Amino acid sequence: MSVSGPAPIEVQDLRKVYRQATTGQSVVAIDKLSLTIAPREVVAIVGQTGCGKSTFFDLMIGLEAPTEGSIVIGGKTPYGDFDHFRGQIATVFQQDRLLPWRSSLDNVRLPLELIGVAEAAQRERATAWLERLGLKNFTKAYPHELSGGMRQRVAIARAFVVQPNILLADEAFGHLDEVTAAELRETFLALARECGSTAILITHQLEEAIAVGDRIAVFGKSATLLADIRVSQWEKSEHAVLREAIQATLQGNQPDPRLRRT
Amino acid sequence: MSLEERHASAVEFQFPRQTLVSILIFAIAWEALSRLAPYLGIPPFAIPSFITIGKSLIQITPIDVAVTLARVIAALIVSFVLGLALAMAMYSSHALENYLHPMVRLLMAVPVVSWILFAVLWFRGVEFRIVFVLFAVCGPVFLVDSLDAMRAVPRELRGMMRSFRPTTLQYFAKLMLPAIVPSIITSWKINLSLAIRVVTIAELVGAVTGIGHQLAVAQELFSVADVFAWTLVLVVLLFLLEAVVIRIEHRLLRWRA
Numbered sequence: 001m002s003v004s005g006p007a008p009i010e011v012q013d014l015r016k017v018y019r020q021a022t023t024g025q026s027v028v029a030i031d032k033l034s035l036t037i038a039p040r041e042v043v044a045i046v047g048q049t050g051c052g053k054s055t056f057f058d059l060m061i062g063l064e065a066p067t068e069g070s071i072v073i074g075g076k077t078p079y080g081d082f083d084h085f086r087g088q089i090a091t092v093f094q095q096d097r098l099l100p101w102r103s104s105l106d107n108v109r110l111p112l113e114l115i116g117v118a119e120a121a122q123r124e125r126a127t128a129w130l131e132r133l134g135l136k137n138f139t140k141a142y143p144h145e146l147s148g149g150m151r152q153r154v155a156i157a158r159a160f161v162v163q164p165n166i167l168l169a170d171e172a173f174g175h176l177d178e179v180t181a182a183e184l185r186e187t188f189l190a191l192a193r194e195c196g197s198t199a200i201l202i203t204h205q206l207e208e209a210i211a212v213g214d215r216i217a218v219f220g221k222s223a224t225l226l227a228d229i230r231v232s233q234w235e236k237s238e239h240a241v242l243r244e245a246i247q248a249t250l251q252g253n254q255p256d257p258r259l260r261r262t
Numbered sequence: 263m264s265l266e267e268r269h270a271s272a273v274e275f276q277f278p279r280q281t282l283v284s285i286l287i288f289a290i291a292w293e294a295l296s297r298l299a300p301y302l303g304i305p306p307f308a309i310p311s312f313i314t315i316g317k318s319l320i321q322i323t324p325i326d327v328a329v330t331l332a333r334v335i336a337a338l339i340v341s342f343v344l345g346l347a348l349a350m351a352m353y354s355s356h357a358l359e360n361y362l363h364p365m366v367r368l369l370m371a372v373p374v375v376s377w378i379l380f381a382v383l384w385f386r387g388v389e390f391r392i393v394f395v396l397f398a399v400c401g402p403v404f405l406v407d408s409l410d411a412m413r414a415v416p417r418e419l420r421g422m423m424r425s426f427r428p429t430t431l432q433y434f435a436k437l438m439l440p441a442i443v444p445s446i447i448t449s450w451k452i453n454l455s456l457a458i459r460v461v462t463i464a465e466l467v468g469a470v471t472g473i474g475h476q477l478a479v480a481q482e483l484f485s486v487a488d489v490f491a492w493t494l495v496l497v498v499l500l501f502l503l504e505a506v507v508i509r510i511e512h513r514l515l516r517w518r519a
Contacts, residue, residue, distance in 0.1 A: 061425045086427040097422035101440050101517045110436065114428050142517045 006039035006165045006198055007074030009060075014223075015068035016055050029055040031222035032069070037215075039165075042192060042199045044209035047219030048250055053202045056223055057170045060200065061091060073166070087115040090164035092188070094171040096151040098143040098158075104130060105139040108157045115162065129157040133187065149180040156184065160191050167192055167199040174205060185212055206243050218246055220253045227259045310487035318491035323476070327495055330465065330472040333389070334457045334503070337396030341453070344397070345404030346446075350434055352405075353412045370402045374460055382468050392464045399460050400453040404446075411445035412438055447511045451504060458500050473499075 016030040029052045037043050047053050058064045059071060062078030062085060071077055076084050090111065098107045108126035117125070130139055133153040143151055152172065159167060169188065173181035189212050192199040203209050209216045210231060218227040226249050234242045245258035289312070295302075296311040310318075352359040377398045381391040415438060423437045465474020473492050480488035 058421075062427075063421060063424055082427060089425070089427075091422070091425045093418070093422060095418060097418050099419065099437070099440070101443070101515075103517075111426050113436065114426050114432055144517075 006196060008039055009035075009037040009166070009198060009200075010072045011035040011037075011069075012072070013069035014056075014059065014066055014071060016052070016059060016064070017067045018055075028222045030059070030066075031224055033223050033225060034069075035217060035225060035228070037198060037200065039198055040193075040196050041214050042189065042201070042212060043215045043217055044213030045200065045202045045217045045219060046204065046206060046209045046246060046250070047223070049204065051219045051221060052223030053219055054170060056219075057168060057200075057202055060166075060168055061089060085166075087111065087162045088164055089166045089168065090159035090162055092152075092155050092159045092167070092169040092172040094175060096143070096148075096155040098151055098154055100143050103140050103142055104135060104146070104154045104157075107143070107154055108161050111158060111162045125161055126157070129161045130154070132191075133157050149176055149184065152176060152180075152184060153187075156188055156191070160195060163195050164197055167195075167197045169199065169201045171203060172201070173208065174203065181208075182211075188212075206246050209246075210239050210242060216246065218249050218255075220250075226250075226253065227255045229259060307484060307486055310490065314487040315490050315494075318485070318487040319494065321488075322491060322495055326472050326476050327499065330461060330474070330496075331499060333392050333396070333465075333472065334454075334461050337393045337461070338400060338450070338453055338457055340393060341397045341400040342404050342446075342450070345401045346408050349405045349408035349412065350438070352409055353438070354430070359409075366402050366405055369398065370406070372398070374399055374463065378464050378467055381464070388469050388471075391468055392461060395464045396457055396460055400457055403453055403456070404449050407445050407449040408442055411442035415441045443514050447507065447514070450507050454503050454507065455500055458496060458503075462496060 012034055014030055014033040015028070018027045018029055019025070020027055033056070045053055045056070055064070059066055060078060062082050065079045071079075073085070078085055078089065098104075099110070102110070105123065105126050108129055109122045112122040112125060127139060130136065133156060135150060135153055135157070138146060138150065143154070146154070155172075159169075172188070173185050176184065185208060189199075201209070201212055203212075213231055216227075216229040216231060217225060218229070220226040227246070229242070229246070231242075241258060245256040248256040249259065292309065293312055295304075296309045299306060299309050348362070352362055374395070377395045378391075381394045385391045385394060419437065419441065423433060428436060461472070462474040462477065465472040466478050467474075469475045473496055477489060477492050480486075480492060
């Protein structure tokens with residue numbers, strides 16, 4: 001249940017520095033990242049392992065505070081105004097992260113319980129979302145009784161059940177087989193469009209980023225923004241070139257000249 | 263096999279054949295030794311026959327059993343509630359944990375007999391003494407087990423839960439407490455046998471009711487049959503309480519594969 005309407009996400013000079021517990025040295029995970037995401041936009045973030053994508057994800061959720069800079073959504077920050085975003089930001093993680101002691105239905109109900117929706121309405125909405133995701137006959141099943149793809153469907157239903165303004169997905173389909181991943185990706189995208197949610201997908205798969213994103217943000221080392229690509233400016237027939245250009249950008253840690261049109 | 267059938271088969275009753283056989287062997291050996299005692303130079307009262315023990319069993323006073331049972335359950339509930347509440351507070355506050363953890367470790371190192379002596383010297387009321395001793399012995403076990411279990415809740419689940427922005431109460435109610443149920447059940451099993459033994463010793467020393475007191479009376483009367491009968495009651499009581507905990511365990515953990 002959205003508390004307020006969708007607002008742009010403004011990331012301004014974001015910096016996150018960690019101190020390593022073992023060595024005591026400082027590590028710059030994100031360095032001066034600036035990015036604006038319009039309401040209802042679907043943005044795919046690609047980058048190599050360890051480039052700061054997951055740190056950005058945690059900062060977007062509000063689990064951690066930025067060292068410098070800010071993330072502002074409708075005048076509020078996810079970390080500083082943590083409770084304000086209850087029911088407005090939902091997440092799909094790499095692993096399903098379902099609670100093993102709850103049935104599918106009860107897992108999907110969880111976000112509704114947290115925002116105080118009446119129990120009958122919780123059940124009704126959670127059942128409806130499970131049905132939409134093809135799990136009509138598995139509402140009572142526990143996570144261990146479901147396949148990986150089915151569990152991720154439950155996790156997607158859990159994210160959408162609050163009809164959030166902002167959806168965050170961190171490598172949500174990367175661990176699934178190709179067919180299941182493609183199917184779930186399409187479902188996710190269709191539902192995000194239908195709910196009018198702003199979606200940020202973190203992925204290391206370029207095919208996935210091109211297939212899903214309105215925009216692709218290419219992160220270099222310490223989450224520096226190497227390229228900000230509007231996918232609509234590329235014809236479908238050019239997607240292979242786009243893929244190669246992003247690949248070259250990631251490998252060289254600098255924008256590939258072929259990306260200049262965006 | 264349907265899901266329901268699979269759940270049902272997980273809690274299927276199994277006839278304890280081996281257990282019964284081993285008990286039967288012990289009983290036969292005891293009875294044989296009892297009959298042979300006069301020929302072996304053992305005094306007749308030392309190994310009473312099952313007929314004598316049976317007579318003692320008939321004379322068991324239910325009120326003493328009920329009193330001991332009530333003391334054990336009440337003290338365990340108090341220990342559990344306070345231990346869990348402290349564990350939650352310590353999990354939430356590192357500063358509190360840093361202060362309390364060494365103290366808890368220290369309390370756990372104190373022998374049961376010392377607690378009983380402290381209780382006798384410090385307090386007048388028998389009931390309060392017993393609850394105090396049981397709390398001092400069982401409380402830290404609940405606390406340490408709960409705290410360790412909370413720390414072991416996977417980071418991924420904690421991150422997922424926090425991403426939905428629960429209140430502190432919701433965080434514990436929806437994630438932490440259900441996640442630590444298996445550890446809590448184990449703590450209850452450990453503390454049940456601990457509490458039965460501790461309450462018996464405490465009653466033996468400073469009570470005028472309960473099974474421990476009756477054991478003290480049996481000792482004064484040199485009645486091995488009475489000691490055997492009351493011990494049997496204690497063992498059966500422990501098994502019954504454990505059976506209840508196992509029943510609750512099956513109910514609460516039916517989600518497990």
